[in-house]
Amino acid sequence: QQQVKQSPQSLIVQKGGISIINCAYENTAFDYFPWYQQFPGKGPALLIAIRPDVSEKKEGRFTISFNKSAKQFSLHIMDSQPGDSATYFCAASIGRGSTLGRLYFGRGTQLTVWP
């Protein structure tokens, strides 16, 4: 059972455009929502993260929007660049109990930015 659902599976954007990746969850015990970026042959690298008491977080060209009532969150990449071409994973973790800290990942979105 996939605890975090991610869409789309793949995304093609022109340079300078906005990339939007969406995730949804059911477990209300999740209290931390990171996004990871992964290049081929490399491990995932933390990009940006948000707590559910905040509706938006921005770091440079990357913004997370969080909708607690809808149990959805999304990553927006503004002014997308060819160097942003990678696989992006949303994730969630639980703040208490035996599974504290374990990351539950979405299936990933392969982003291609055309020059």
Added chain:
Amino acid sequence: GAGVSQSPSNKVTEKGKDVELRCDPISGHTALYWYRQSLGQGLEFLIYFQGNSAPDKSGLPSDRFSAERTGGSVSTLTIQRTQQEDSAVYLCASSLVRISNQPQHFGDGTRLSIL
């Protein structure tokens, strides 16, 4: 080194053989996680260590999988009697402490291929 180090980077072995995968976390990080990344299942949690103990082993797929951590540092993931479905990238991550909003830093993984 500055990051999480994993070895070997690639491992090819015959079905039925045992394999050992090594993870060297970031110095001072007390929490260590193993994940597996495969095409069919995405990124999935295997086991977590706090210091040398493993309070959460619930992600290990079968009793052929085991892991240990010594000296609160290096961890070894062992797969006995490997099967073709064990083929995947095995990722290790570490974090300073075990709380949900503590960033997990990933190594580049060991790509395991079972012939």
